[in-house]
Amino acid sequence: MAAGTTTKERLERLINAKQQLEAQINRNGQILAANDNVGMSGPLVDPEGFPRNDIDVYQVRLARQTIICLQNDHKELMNQIQTLLNQYHSEIATTDPELVNRASALDLDSDRSPGGANITDLAPARAIVVVNLVSPDSPAERAGLCAGDAILRFGSINSDNFKGDLAQIGELVRNMQSQNVQLKVKRAEQQLDLILVPKTWSGRGLLGCNIVLPPEAMDH
Numbered sequence: 001m002a003a004g005t006t007t008k009e010r011l012e013r014l015i016n017a018k019q020q021l022e023a024q025i026n027r028n029g030q031i032l033a034a035n036d037n038v039g040m041s042g043p044l045v046d047p048e049g050f051p052r053n054d055i056d057v058y059q060v061r062l063a064r065q066t067i068i069c070l071q072n073d074h075k076e077l078m079n080q081i082q083t084l085l086n087q088y089h090s091e092i093a094t095t096d097p098e099l100v101n102r103a104s105a106l107d108l109d110s111d112r113s114p115g116g117a118n119i120t121d122l123a124p125a126r127a128i129v130v131v132n133l134v135s136p137d138s139p140a141e142r143a144g145l146c147a148g149d150a151i152l153r154f155g156s157i158n159s160d161n162f163k164g165d166l167a168q169i170g171e172l173v174r175n176m177q178s179q180n181v182q183l184k185v186k187r188a189e190q191q192l193d194l195i196l197v198p199k200t201w202s203g204r205g206l207l208g209c210n211i212v213l214p215p216e217a218m219d220h
Contacts, residue, residue, distance in 0.1 A: 007088045014081050021077065025070045031063040040064055078161050085156030086175060089182070127152055127186060128162040129169065129211040138208020143196040145209055146187065153184035164213065173198045173206050 032038055035055040044057050051057045127150035134140050134147050152158065155172050162168065172181070176198055183194040198206035 007084055007091055011081065011084050011088060014077060014084065018074065018077050018081065021070055021074045025067055025074070028063040028067045028070070031059060032067075035060050040067065082156050082161045086172065089155055089176065090179060126159045127214045128154065128157060128159055129166070130214050131209050132212055133210035135203050135208040138201055138203055139197055139199055140207045140209035143183070144192070144194045145183075145185070145196070148187070150186040150214065151183060151211070152186055152191070153182065155181045155183075158184075166211065166213070169211070177206060 032040070036042070038044070038055055038060055044052055044055070044060060046052050129151045131140070131145055131147055131149040131151065134145050154169055155176060157169060157172060178197065178199050181196045181198065183192075183196050185192045185194055196207070200206065201208060
C-alpha cells in the first residue's frame with residue numbers, strides 16, 4: 001500500500017474493485033443465459049443421463065465455477081468496505097466533527113474519483129431495522145428518531161451488508177460511542193438523513209430506543 005493513502009482513497013479503490021467484480025459476474029451470467037438460461041443449478045444431462053447437446057456443458061461449468069469464486073471475492077470485498085466505512089466515520093468525527101453533519105461515508109459522489117468509484121453505489125434498497133420505541137430525552141430522541149421509523153442505513157450498515165443480526169448494529173454503536181453516526185430513515189413517504197450520537201444518558205444503553213428486524217426479514 002502506498003504511503004499517504006487516505007481511508008477515503010482506499011474505499012474508492014475497493015468500490016471500484018467491487019464494480020469490476022460485479023461486471024465479471026454479469027458477463028458469466030450472460031453465458032448461462034445464452035445456454036438455455038440454465039442458471040447455477042439447471043441440469044447438464046438429459047433424461048437418459050447423457051450430457052445435454054443443446055448447451056455447451058463445458059462453458060456452463062466454467063461460468064458457474066467462475067461465478068462462485070467471484071461471489072466469494074465479492075463477499076470479502078464487502079466486508080473490507082464495511083470495516084473501512086466504520087474507520088472513515090471515526091476519522092472524520094475525530095478530525096472534524098462538523099464534517100459529519102455534511103457528508104456521509106456512503107455519499108462521496110461530490111468527490112468522485114477518475115476511475116468512477118462512487119460510494120453511493122452502496123445506497124440501501126430496503127429497511128434493515130425498525131424503531132418501535134423511543135425514550136424521552138434520549139440520544140435517539142435528540143437525533144429526531146420516532147417510533148415507526150424504518151432505518152435504511154445505520155452508519156456503514158445497509159441492506160447490502162446487514163447480516164440480519166442486531167448484534168452487528170450493537171457493535172457499531174459501541175465502536176461509535178460519542179461520535180456522529182449517519183442514519184438514513186424512511187418515515188411514511190419521506191426519507192430523512194439524521195445524525196445519531198450514541199452515548200451514556202440517564203436511561204439504559206447508548207441510544208434510548210428499541211429496534212427490531214422488519215416484518216419481512218422475520219418471515220425468512
